């Protein structure tokens with residue numbers, strides 16, 4: 001599958017190909033203050049799935065931590081995706097892929113939630129063990 005999208009103003013365009021490695025919601029405070037939303041709906045892909053087709057020179061990067069290179073359009077401020085080089089994955093915000101059927105499987109950093117979501121999906125206190133977290137889960 002092939003998903004085309006662009007930033008808020010259209011300066012930056014990119015295509016995502018294939019299927020995501022994982023999908024879910026991040027409830028961490030960093031995602032919250034970055035996105036200005038109560039949760040961040042993420043889809044994780046292998047970096048080679050992502051191709052910037054227009055406006056690459058208008059992509060800004062901010063690192064609060066080495067593990068997350070957060071990308072946005074320097075013309076409109078619209079958010080694009082976050083590189084997670086330590087995981088070998090790129091988080092393309094689910095809202096940026098309107099043609100992708102979003103199927104969240106997991107919640108991460110649920111101990112920081114300000115918007116509990118009762119959907120029956122696993123709620124990791126921080127992160128799954130295979131991604132360097134405690135693997136502990138919390139009730140909804």
Ligand SMILES: [Zn+2]
Pocket residue numbers: 007008009010011012073074075076077078
């Ligand atoms: Zn833009």
Ligand SMILES: [Zn+2]
Pocket residue numbers: 026027028029030031032040109
């Ligand atoms: Zn987060």
